[in-house]
Amino acid sequence: MNVSESPYVAEPILKIQNLKTYFYTSDGVTKAVDGMGYEIGKGEVVGLVGESGCGKTVSALSILRLIQSPPGRIVEGRIDFWEKNLLDLSLKEMEDIRGNEISMIFQEPMTSLNPIFNIGDQIGESLRVHQGVSRKEALEKTVEMLRMVGIPSPEKRVFEYPHQLSGGMRQRVMIAMALSCDPKVLIADEPTTALDVTIQAQILDLMLRLREELKTAILLITHDLGVIAEIADRVIVMYSGKMVEEAKVRTIFKDPQHPYTIGLIGSIPRLDRVAKKRKKRERLQEIPGVVPSLYQLPEGCNFEPRCHRAMGVCRTEEPGLREIEEGHFVSCWLYQE
Secondary structure, eight states, rough: OTTTTTTTSSSSEEEEEEEEEEEEEEEEEEEEEEEEEEEETTTTTTEEEEETTTTTTHHHHHHHOOTTTTTTTEEEEEEETTTTGGSSSOOHHHHBBTTTEEEESSSOHHHOOOOTTHHHHHHHHHHHHHHHHOHHHHHHHHHHHHHTTTTTHHHTTTTTTGGGGGGHHHHHHHHHHHTTOOEEEEESSSTOOOOOOOHHHHHHHHHHHHHHHOEEEEEEEEOHHHHHHOOOSEEEEOOOOOEEEEHHHHHHHHSOOHHHHHHHHHTTHHHHHHHHHHHHOOOOOOOOOOOOEEEEEEEESSGGGTTTTGGGGTSSSSSOOEETTTTTEEEGGGGGO
């Protein structure tokens, strides 16, 4: 995949090739991530979108090798960080990278923060482990980070516990923790979930400022296409563990090609259409059917049972990923030679 189109990209910093992460259970094998491949350039924001359960979070956890085993296992692929395959590293080497060079903002801050330690201890631990600073220096840097993410009275909040903070503040604490060591790559898993629009805008501005000042590469995982449109340079669309389309953000919104991407874009409510729909009593567009069970995936294209443009070949053979124009990739039989 070509990442040179983003004005912020100097070189690929993270490269995923044919990543396959499966879960082995008593009910069968779940192919949560099945052959993903993409690059993220230095200073680039890449959006990873798709319905719940399509494998977005599992693909991110695979990068940090945080897949619980058993039942999960990365069975194939490469994850190159600065041309170093993370899957070949020892546990100690990965611990040096996690939270230091590659950080992750987890989806649910209440369950990601330890309820028995105060905020200062939790952020300071990362600083002491990875940067070797003293406890006093860690506390000073923690207060600075809390101030940077917009938490009021950081000198006081640093001694408080997660249950004493609102959901928005806990999310900001998670962001401060992820940014404390100035990571080269930031993985943000639904960073604006359950936040009001004002706080959401502030967090997105913070992430963009991080990209501008530190040239941090950001992998933004979300189902909110509005967030993607606001800050992403490039978009990857996932469905049932596979990539179905990849393109620049403007291309995805202006000229989506995969039937699933077209359905996602078409289901977004638009103010210029709401009044017309109310007069005609029309329903919002929706993608028919349901996401197939990962235990019983179709033989051919995973999206075929829900696709209104499905052909005979879609039921029997899986389409490959094809570049239909520079930087625009689609996995669909409509675009195969």
